[in-house]
Amino acid sequence: MKLLVGILLAISFFSVNANAVTSPSIDKDGQFTVSWILPLGHEDPVVREYKNGVFLGTTSVGPVGPTQTSVTVSGRSDGIWKYSIAAHSTIGDGGLPQPLPEPGQPDSSSTGIVTLGTTTTEVLLSPGVPGGFTAPTSVQEGSYQISWSNASDSVDRYELQEKKNNDGWARVSNSSSKSVNISGRDNGIYQYRARACNDSAFSSAISCGSWTGIKTVTVIFRPSSIATPASDNNGVYSISWQSVSGVEEYELREKLNNDSYKTIYTGSATEIPLSGKITGKYQYAVRAKLAGKYSAWRYSGGFYVSVRPGSITFPSGVDTDGSFSISWDNVSGANNYYF
Known part of the structure; x- marks a missing residue:
């Protein structure tokens, strides 16, 4: 026992x-x-x-x-x-x-x-959420900046991720900087989010805080060119422009002489036939639209439409005194006629 x-x-x-x-x-x-x-x-x-x-x-x-x-x-x-x-x-x-x-x-x-x-x-404390997360809502070219302010607690680096359209998230920056210059982006809808991370001084462990809210940037380029006739004499011609990948529609505006620009077309076409234009100086501008946002305008050079009179009338037969009249149809918009 x-x-x-x-x-x-x-x-x-x-x-x-x-x-x-x-x-x-x-x-x-x-x-x-x-x-x-x-x-x-x-x-x-x-x-x-x-x-x-x-x-x-x-x-x-x-x-x-x-x-x-x-x-x-x-x-x-x-x-x-x-x-x-x-x-x-x-x-x-x-x-x-x-x-x-x-x-x-x-x-x-x-x-x-x-x-x-x-x-x-x-102990590897998770940092707080970065504050002041800012990004432009729309960009008319493919370069812009994303920025934020300090996160609380220990921070070794900030991670910025990007998502284009329906693609997955991808890291675009991983550094101590609190701003990132984005460039080279083509047309599309881009989303961004950032978080702060704390790296261990003793091991390979990392501790990252929560993501910021998502910021959406619409990148939209204007058409690279717009084509008009050099001149016209009957008021019938076409305006065309270079297509922009991924956009929803275009807006075409027209200016006659010193008047203001007026919208004459909205839609997905890239060439518009026009007719019935009166004599005068014309200029056109076109822009693209994506997700409710617009590109900058692409302007054409000015050109003149000089519509000739529809008919001319003069005496028939023989004139005996050398004095007679000649007339022609009125041309809307014409300031002078040359005979």
């Missing part, structure tokens, strides 16, 4: 040496729980806390009850946090070897304090 008790005591004691102390390997908000198993015959656990190898004490985690088996810590900053858990043995050493105390701690052989195990947690 005594032998059985001795074996049980030995088993109970040696179970203390098993590493029964746990905590998360990575924590991203500075709050986590350290847990341990309190073996039979042990009580009054002592929690020793270290940061980056520096001993902080046994009271830094707050009071610990005599049979408590976990403690939750909070407010821990970036770094490696180590916890060594010890407990008072109530069964004596039983002639068995006691574990060595940690540096700076009392000798366990004289105090009956036994180390239960250790655990380590790396």
